[in-house]
Ligand SMILES: Nc1ncnc2c1ncn2[C@@H]1O[C@H](COP(=O)(O)OP(=O)(O)OP(=O)(O)O)[C@@H](O)[C@H]1O
């Protein structure tokens with residue numbers, strides 16, 4: 001028997017596994033690396049986050065990825081070259097982290113690698129009847145496995161698409177297993193480049209839980225910060241806090257059918273990118289507003305669309321707690337605007353539930369890898385968008 005197969009077989013019988021989860025999201029800020037110890041599986045999953053680091057991408061790499069990121073037309077060669085390049089880079093960054101944490105690669109059982117999303121095209125968006133939902137992540141798992149010597153699971157989103165989903169959001173699975181609690185209605189709000197929330201009802205009914213994207217989180221704010229501040233983001237929302245909301249611009253930003261579409265749904269910077277903002281500025285004739293007013297309005301746009309989406313699941317008289325995660329939770333102008341619109345909700349961060357809000361998405365992929373190996377069988381019902389499938393492709397290092 002292939003020794004790696006035997007190792008996987010033995011792993012599935014152990015009470016705990018040590019899994020490194022990797023996530024590089026739509027903000028292109030860097031690679032999140034989460035070293036987790038996971039016991040059990042399915043609703044019995046227990047995760048201890050041993051270590052976490054975000055390794056920032058350098059400007060050159062960001063610029064390279066941006067030449068193909070979320071663009072309809074690209075240089076095909078760049079895509080082809082970046083696929084192994086990112087896989088190897090992620091592998092090397094994992095080795096650097098492990099060295100820093102005094103952990104040998106042979107002390108890690110599995111790597112769970114999300115890769116870099118370069119294009120996301122659900123049917124609602126591409127509108128071409130003959131084509132399915134589609135999404136593409138690069139940074140091939142074989143390169144991660146060979147670079148690190150660790151069995152790697154990767155490309156988690158394709159199985160979701162194959163089973164009828166949009167390839168995202170996958171957070172529903174990890175959130176349900178890690179954070180669902182009997183007797184408490186929980187909303188897990190992640191604010192990365194794109195924002196999403198997971199609905200976890202107090203009765204823990206797996207066939208009712210879902211995660212949905214709500215629209216932009218930080219992506220438009222970061223683009224505005226790059227343009228006017230020459231910074232990767234508007235630190236602590238300071239520029240936004242100094243501006244005024246322009247109602248005409250805000251109205252034009254919100255004028256998109258995505259926001260009324262049923263849950264769960266997904267989107268990306270392919271829709272909510274520079275062109276989207278330019279178009280809204282033109283239609284509202286607000287091209288000359290100040291950078292501060294532009295940023296203030298973009299923050300309000302993210303906050304309004306997040307809060308409006310969450311309001312759709314709130315039942316009158318029921319208490320809800322919103323646990324925030326993702327980089328947007330560090331932007332007080334954004335979080336203030338969201339809280340103001342959900343006055344009946346209690347707010348916290350996933351840190352209170354034992355998982356740092358910065359690490360949550362990387363931990364998610366470690367949990368999905370654990371599920372794949374353990375083969376657990378929780379049914380999420382027969383709804384579109386939350387298929388009951390195991391995800392991840394297995395790459396052996398040799
Ligand atoms: N102190 C801060 N003030 C304002 N914004 C911040 C701060 N810290 C982080 N952010 C925001 O968080 C972003 C990074 O968020 P995160 O790492 O969650 O994104 P991501 O994982 O790429 O996104 P996605 O969930 O879409 O995949 C930054 O680009 C910035 O917009």
Ligand SMILES: CC(=O)N[C@H]1[C@@H]2OC[C@@H](O2)[C@@H](O)[C@@H]1O[C@H](C)C(=O)O
Pocket residue numbers: 025026117120135167168169170171172192193194195196211213266267268361364
């Ligand atoms: C296609 C893709 O990479 N989508 C990401 C992105 O970042 C946030 C949001 O858009 C979410 O749908 C998803 O990631 C999280 C981890 C998810 O699948 O749950």
